[in-house]
Amino acid sequence: MSRPFGLIVYVYIMNTRERLINVTSDLIRKKGYFGTGINEVLKQVGVPKGSLYHHFPKGKDELIREAVYYGGENQMQKYGEALRGKTAEQGLSDMIDVMVDELLKSNFEDGCPIAAVAMAAGTIDEEIREACAKVFIGWQNNLEGYLERRGVKNAQIKAEELYSMFEGAYVLSKAHKDVKYLSLQKRFIETILNS
Amino acid sequence: MSRPFGLIVYVYIMNTRERLINVTSDLIRKKGYFGTGINEVLKQVGVPKGSLYHHFPKGKDELIREAVYYGGENQMQKYGEALRGKTAEQGLSDMIDVMVDELLKSNFEDGCPIAAVAMAAGTIDEEIREACAKVFIGWQNNLEGYLERRGVKNAQIKAEELYSMFEGAYVLSKAHKDVKYLSLQKRFIETILNS
DNA sequence: TAAATTTTACCGACCAGTCGGTCTATTATA
DNA sequence: TATAATAGACCGACTGGTCGGTAAAATTTA
Numbered sequence: 001m002s003r004p005f006g007l008i009v010y011v012y013i014m015n016t017r018e019r020l021i022n023v024t025s026d027l028i029r030k031k032g033y034f035g036t037g038i039n040e041v042l043k044q045v046g047v048p049k050g051s052l053y054h055h056f057p058k059g060k061d062e063l064i065r066e067a068v069y070y071g072g073e074n075q076m077q078k079y080g081e082a083l084r085g086k087t088a089e090q091g092l093s094d095m096i097d098v099m100v101d102e103l104l105k106s107n108f109e110d111g112c113p114i115a116a117v118a119m120a121a122g123t124i125d126e127e128i129r130e131a132c133a134k135v136f137i138g139w140q141n142n143l144e145g146y147l148e149r150r151g152v153k154n155a156q157i158k159a160e161e162l163y164s165m166f167e168g169a170y171v172l173s174k175a176h177k178d179v180k181y182l183s184l185q186k187r188f189i190e191t192i193l194n195s
Numbered sequence: 196m197s198r199p200f201g202l203i204v205y206v207y208i209m210n211t212r213e214r215l216i217n218v219t220s221d222l223i224r225k226k227g228y229f230g231t232g233i234n235e236v237l238k239q240v241g242v243p244k245g246s247l248y249h250h251f252p253k254g255k256d257e258l259i260r261e262a263v264y265y266g267g268e269n270q271m272q273k274y275g276e277a278l279r280g281k282t283a284e285q286g287l288s289d290m291i292d293v294m295v296d297e298l299l300k301s302n303f304e305d306g307c308p309i310a311a312v313a314m315a316a317g318t319i320d321e322e323i324r325e326a327c328a329k330v331f332i333g334w335q336n337n338l339e340g341y342l343e344r345r346g347v348k349n350a351q352i353k354a355e356e357l358y359s360m361f362e363g364a365y366v367l368s369k370a371h372k373d374v375k376y377l378s379l380q381k382r383f384i385e386t387i388l389n390s
Numbered sequence: 391t392a393a394a395t396t397t398t399a400c401c402g403a404c405c406a407g408t409c410g411g412t413c414t415a416t417t418a419t420a
Numbered sequence: 421t422a423t424a425a426t427a428g429a430c431c432g433a434c435t436g437g438t439c440g441g442t443a444a445a446a447t448t449t450a
Binding site: 037038053060 | 408410412413
């Protein structure tokens with residue numbers, strides 16, 4: 001069989017369940033739990049309501065929970081790529097750039113994929129809050145391991161500290177429509193790593 | 196005129212407009228913009244819908260905007276009391292305790308009074324986002340002046356840094372239902388002040 | 391100062407539209 | 421020919437918002 005061109009493109013076609021989660025993940029990032037309506041999800045995916053309740057019999061809460069995990073995995077992968085094979089300083093700086101790029105590309109609609117839902121914790125399904133917490137823990141452990149492998153002392157404390165900083169700067173950058181709150185955190189990476 | 200007891204209690208009675216703002220401020224802190232319904236506000240205040248639209252002709256967005264400012268003022272006062280007349284280290288530590296107490300007293304429903312609304316910035320009325328940004332700026336300037344008066348160098352940068360940390364830890368503590376993410380920030384106050 | 395007028399505050403029925411969710415029928419797949 | 425998946429009509433509750441109207445202050449006028 002001849003191949004007239006050197007480019008082979010593999011197209012991964014998401015099934016309905018995956019597309020529902022994918023779109024929901026986008027929406028909760030922008031508008032949180034209460035701002036995300038299943039009717040809008042259905043409209044964007046282009047499937048009727050019955051499909052949603054076939055794949056998610058428990059309804060909205062089940063869908064949102066899956067979307068939290070999905071968004072968490074997605075983001076971890078992006079951070080992983082930014083960190084891989086670099087010094088701690090450079091890797092963390094590039095990780096900040098990932099967040100900055102997402103804000104700019106979305107005209108400041110896409111903040112932390114989890115935070116908008118997590119803000120409503122306490123007033124929504126407890127399992128959704130637990131999902132958010134698990135994602136945060138996963139990110140933090142990942143960063144902790146990364147720092148440890150680079151010989152950083154007290155990696156756990158520092159990973160915790162860095163995550164608080166990033167999360168806060170993410171919120172402030174979005175609220176101010178100004179990425180400086182994130183990018184200026186680069187100044188403090190060294191301070192924290194050497195503390 | 197005789198005063199049989201030495202205690203005089205002044206009771207300030209809020210008018211309808213103020214009560215609407217006050218209750219809305221409570222609600223947006225827990226559930227954000229989309230999670231706060233005017234019908235629930237009306238139920239809690241005990242007034243009919245017409246009253247709301249008399250005081251806030253532009254409706255929900257106007258009410259939320261006022262509640263953002265109101266909540267911001269309120270919180271600044273609490274922080275001010277925690278900081279007043281103390282060293283920078285002690286003041287900031289006590290400021291963290293204010294946040295910790297609010298989380299504990301509300302069973303982790305009350306996070307930052309502004310953040311839950313700010314998370315939806317980009318998808319809601321731009322004037323509301325601006326209100327959030329103004330409150331954040333106000334808090335930060337306040338802290339900057341406080342640090343300056345205590346001879347802290349680069350007070351602006353440090354106030355920015357401290358606010359990112361606090362805001363992030365606030366989010367994480369709420370998501371994890373664990374105040375440690377906030378209280379452990381006390382470890383880093385000194386590091387930042389001396390950086 | 392009394393009467394006339396305007397302004398402010400409040401009330402609640404009602405509107406169209408949307409919410410999350412249920413149900414049954416049809417189609418595709420194995 | 422079962423089973424999985426898709427389809428969409430339908431439901432009651434709830435959403436933010438509009439409307440015509442009442443009652444009492446505050447202000448103006450006589």
